[in-house]
Amino acid sequence: MEVVDIHASCDHEFIAQVEAESEQKVRLCYQCGNCTAGCPYTFAYDIPVSQVMRLLQAGQKERLLSCKSIWLCATCESCTTRCPNEIDVARIMDVLRHMARREGYVSERNVKVFWDTFLDSVEKHGRVFEMGLLATYVAKTGRFWTDMDLGPKILPKGKLSFKPHEIQGKDKVAEIFKRFRETQQ
Amino acid sequence: MKIGVFICHCGSNIGGTVDAAKVAEAARAFPDVVFTSDTMYACSEPGQDGIIQAIKDHQLDGVVVSSCTPRMHEPTFRRTVERAGLNRFMFEMANIREHVSWIGKDKEANTNKAVELTGIAVEKLRQDQPLFAKQFDINKRVMIIGGGVAGIQAALDCADGDREVVLVERESTIGGKMAKLDKTFPTVDCSSCILGPKMVDVAQHPKIQLYAMSEVEEIGGYVGNFEVKIKRKAPYVNWELCTGCGLCMEKCPSKKSKDRFNEQVGTTTAINIPFPQAIPKKAVIDPEFCIKLTKGKCGICAKVCPTKAIVFDQQEEIVSESVGAIVAATGYDLFDISKYGEYGGGRLPDVITGMQYERLLSASGPTGGHVKRPSDGKEPKTIVFVQCVGSRDKSVDRPYCSGFCCMYTAKQAILTKDHIPDSTSYVFYMDIRAPGKMYDEFTRRAMEEYGTQYVRGRVSMIYPKGDKLLVRGADTLMGTQVEVEADLVVLAAGAEAAVGAPHLAEKLRISYDKYGFFMESHPKLRPVETNTAGVYLAGACQGPKDIPASVAQGSAAAAKVLALFAKDKLENDPMISSVDIKRCVGCGKCVQVCPFGAIKEVDFRGEPKAEVIETVCQGCGLCTATCPQGAIQLSHFTDNQILAEVNALCQL
Numbered sequence: 121m122e123v124v125d126i127h128a129s130c131d132h133e134f135i136a137q138v139e140a141e142s143e144q145k146v147r148l149c150y151q152c153g154n155c156t157a158g159c160p161y162t163f164a165y166d167i168p169v170s171q172v173m174r175l176l177q178a179g180q181k182e183r184l185l186s187c188k189s190i191w192l193c194a195t196c197e198s199c200t201t202r203c204p205n206e207i208d209v210a211r212i213m214d215v216l217r218h219m220a221r222r223e224g225y226v227s228e229r230n231v232k233v234f235w236d237t238f239l240d241s242v243e244k245h246g247r248v249f250e251m252g253l254l255a256t257y258v259a260k261t262g263r264f265w266t267d268m269d270l271g272p273k274i275l276p277k278g279k280l281s282f283k284p285h286e287i288q289g290k291d292k293v294a295e296i297f298k299r300f301r302e303t304q305q
Numbered sequence: 306m307k308i309g310v311f312i313c314h315c316g317s318n319i320g321g322t323v324d325a326a327k328v329a330e331a332a333r334a335f336p337d338v339v340f341t342s343d344t345m346y347a348c349s350e351p352g353q354d355g356i357i358q359a360i361k362d363h364q365l366d367g368v369v370v371s372s373c374t375p376r377m378h379e380p381t382f383r384r385t386v387e388r389a390g391l392n393r394f395m396f397e398m399a400n401i402r403e404h405v406s407w408i409g410k411d412k413e414a415n416t417n418k419a420v421e422l423t424g425i426a427v428e429k430l431r432q433d434q435p436l437f438a439k440q441f442d443i444n445k446r447v448m449i450i451g452g453g454v455a456g457i458q459a460a461l462d463c464a465d466g467d468r469e470v471v472l473v474e475r476e477s478t479i480g481g482k483m484a485k486l487d488k489t490f491p492t493v494d495c496s497s498c499i500l501g502p503k504m505v506d507v508a509q510h511p512k513i514q515l516y517a518m519s520e521v522e523e524i525g526g527y528v529g530n531f532e533v534k535i536k537r538k539a540p541y542v543n544w545e546l547c548t549g550c551g552l553c554m555e556k557c558p559s560k561k562s563k564d565r566f567n568e569q570v571g572t573t574t575a576i577n578i579p580f581p582q583a584i585p586k587k588a589v590i591d592p593e594f595c596i597k598l599t600k601g602k603c604g605i606c607a608k609v610c611p612t613k614a615i616v617f618d619q620q621e622e623i624v625s626e627s628v629g630a631i632v633a634a635t636g637y638d639l640f641d642i643s644k645y646g647e648y649g650g651g652r653l654p655d656v657i658t659g660m661q662y663e664r665l666l667s668a669s670g671p672t673g674g675h676v677k678r679p680s681d682g683k684e685p686k687t688i689v690f691v692q693c694v695g696s697r698d699k700s701v702d703r704p705y706c707s708g709f710c711c712m713y714t715a716k717q718a719i720l721t722k723d724h725i726p727d728s729t730s731y732v733f734y735m736d737i738r739a740p741g742k743m744y745d746e747f748t749r750r751a752m753e754e755y756g757t758q759y760v761r762g763r764v765s766m767i768y769p770k771g772d773k774l775l776v777r778g779a780d781t782l783m784g785t786q787v788e789v790e791a792d793l794v795v796l797a798a799g800a801e802a803a804v805g806a807p808h809l810a811e812k813l814r815i816s817y818d819k820y821g822f823f824m825e826s827h828p829k830l831r832p833v834e835t836n837t838a839g840v841y842l843a844g845a846c847q848g849p850k851d852i853p854a855s856v857a858q859g860s861a862a863a864a865k866v867l868a869l870f871a872k873d874k875l876e877n878d879p880m881i882s883s884v885d886i887k888r889c890v891g892c893g894k895c896v897q898v899c900p901f902g903a904i905k906e907v908d909f910r911g912e913p914k915a916e917v918i919e920t921v922c923q924g925c926g927l928c929t930a931t932c933p934q935g936a937i938q939l940s941h942f943t944d945n946q947i948l949a950e951v952n953a954l955c956q957l
Binding site for chain 1 (some may be wrong): 586687729731749752753756758760761777780782783784785786787788790791
């Protein structure tokens with residue numbers, strides 16, 4: 121592990137950006153660890169969420185945006201609920217994930233593919249088309265056998281439709297996506 | 306003689322591992338014992354009433370209580386037997402709690418031992434005689450040693466209580482450590498602005514006699530009547546004449562003198578007034594640097610002094626003061642940072658102590674309040690603070706927490722941001738200990754409002770890199786090794802006992818801990834008293850303390866002094882030594898060993914004999930153990946009593 125020059129390597133602009141986008145003040149964190157204590161995903165994280173907060177205070181942009189944890193966060197908001205300083209930690213994780221996506225850091229490709237496929241499906245059909253999502257996700261990630269066993273259980277219950285659901289205002293949903301893209305330019 | 310024996314259960318403390326009823330039953334067989342009983346809490350009101358009732362019902366002449374340590378309840382039970390009409394010294398105590406029930410679980414063995422200890426106490430009581438205290442006069446003047454904020458507070462409170470105060474200060478001015486501070490936490494108010502008026506009050510109070518540049522040389526006597534010899538060191542200036550105008554300082558050509566007040570951040574003149582608010586504001590010559598005193602030439606100060614106050618051949622003098630009580634308020638010193646070789650303190654000019662940094666921040670300091678680093682006078686932009694330097698570190702024999710460093714470091718980080726807005730401060734810490742009122746909020750403010758970067762971890766080393774200092778440490782929360790290129794490093798040096806504290810403790814006949822801090826009489830219930838009657842403690846001499854705690858203890862010590870002085874006569878403890886003049890051969894050994902100077906040699910029909918001064922003897926028993934003739938005996942601890950106890954133990 122390399123030595124971190126905490127003065128030179130502290131990216132103040134990065135901290136300011138995270139603070140602006142999340143509307144949270146990272147200095148408020150006093151590292152009690154309550155977020156990590158309650159997080160159900162710590163077992164899968166490469167950096168526990170309290171350490172994500174510490175790295176953020178130290179402006180360690182590269183390490184944060186390239187970490188897996190920000191992609192694995194399920195936004196269950198246990199951390200937010202329990203933070204004694206009322207920091208919305210889950211929102212910070214969300215902001216970090218968006219920043220990572222924007223700046224081309226994707227440490228968990230499958231997660232990103234799932235999000236993209238999900239959103240594409242919503243954009244196209246006004247709501248998610250499960251079968252289409254499944255097919256695209258499996259095709260893009262090559263995870264053919266994952267959840268294969270669930271198919272026979274779900275199909276008879278009518279939970280998987282072979283056709284997209286027709287909903288009202290489909291075009292309005294697509295409009296939201298369009299407006300979003302415009303703001304991003 | 307009719308003796309009553311009471312065995313205490315102390316709830317389950319004794320009752321849990323000692324069969325108290327069985328001990329009471331066994332005690333009935335001891336000689337002269339006419340009544341025994343076991344009681345749940347002997348010290349409680351019904352317990353004490355039971356003892357009084359038994360004394361009356363059975364016409365008892367003496368009482369034994371087997372319970373806790375006499376340190377706890379001997380005075381309680383002495384009062385109890387006195388209330389029942391007995392002499393309060395016709396009472397003995399056997400310690401079956403600390404010495405028996407708390408140290409073993411074997412109930413049978415414990416019960417046997419409790420019986421034996423009770424038997425010993427009975428044998429001792431059988432040879433006890435009623436004793437009567439002597440009354441003696443009390444001198445209602447108090448001496449306070451140390452003129453820091455604790456001593457100042459104690460002095461002012463005693464003087465306001467209309468008692469004469471003798472205040473002895475080692476340095477040439479009072480004010481102590483607090484006078485050196487720029488600001489105080491957590492209010493960030495100017496230290497000298499709040500201390501200055503108190504110092505002036507000391508100077509102007511008609512009841513306070515101030516001896517600055519003086520040290521306690523010798524202390525004799527006892528509570529109510531201490532005789533103290535004070536050494537007044539020579540300032541080489543007649544302070545009666547000196548007006549503190551400062552002309553001598555302006556003209557003095559020896560400008561490389563050690564600036565002790567400014568923690569040697571800079572140098573000063575050989576003739577010097579430490580700071581503008583000094584009390585007394587008088588000049589002092591440092592003989593180590595004065596050209597006249599070292600080389601015999603110069604004497605410019607003497608020429609310019611408008612009142613002709615300079616006296617190059619001034620000698621130190623000894624003055625005597627009689628007082629009835631003494632308050633030790635000698636404060637603390639700072640840990641020597643050069644003991645951490647890896648931090649470069651004392652070797653690297655830009656690695657300084659927190660106290661030195663205070664002087665850099667202070668408007669009356671050597672840099673006029675502009676933060677300039679010592680090496681090149683540049684304004685530092687990156688400042689690293691390292692906490693726990695000489696605190697919580699067994700390897701340097703300082704395992705204790707100095708208590709105030711977390712707070713002063715947070716304060717200095719805040720002040721740094723105020724002085725240099727474009728600076729960044731890093732604080733390496735292990736824990737933040739901020740338990741006072743508004744303290745934690747203050748450290749949080751340093752982080753949240755002033756952007757101080759707190760890094761949880763220790764610093765392993767500091768070494769020069771170009772004109773900067775590379776600080777290598779750990780961030781345990783980030784889980785990595787870190788480094789910072791700093792312009793200035795401030796080490797939060799811990800507190801240690803003041804230089805010479807153990808030496809003074811010996812003069813005061815009080816105990817001190819292994820680090821040199823004075824021992825209070827009880828850590829919780831007697832925090833300002835010592836085990837020597839009439840000697841009290843105030844401030845950091847008893848252990849590291851911040852300003853509010855020191856001031857509180859100063860006032861507490863004054864309250865104790867005033868309570869003592871509220872009496873016109875004091876009583877001695879009559880358990881003291883006495884000489885059997887027929888047996889005494891006048892060898893004088895007892896005179897030599899007595900730590901209190903309580904034995905004098907007298908002439909008895911042409912022969913030398915020892916005589917005990919009853920009000921001075923503290924009953925320690927050293928003389929008894931020393932006397933080759935067995936001529937000097939300590940009442941209630943006579944040789945015969947001790948032999949009777951041993952006999953009882955061997956026969957039981």
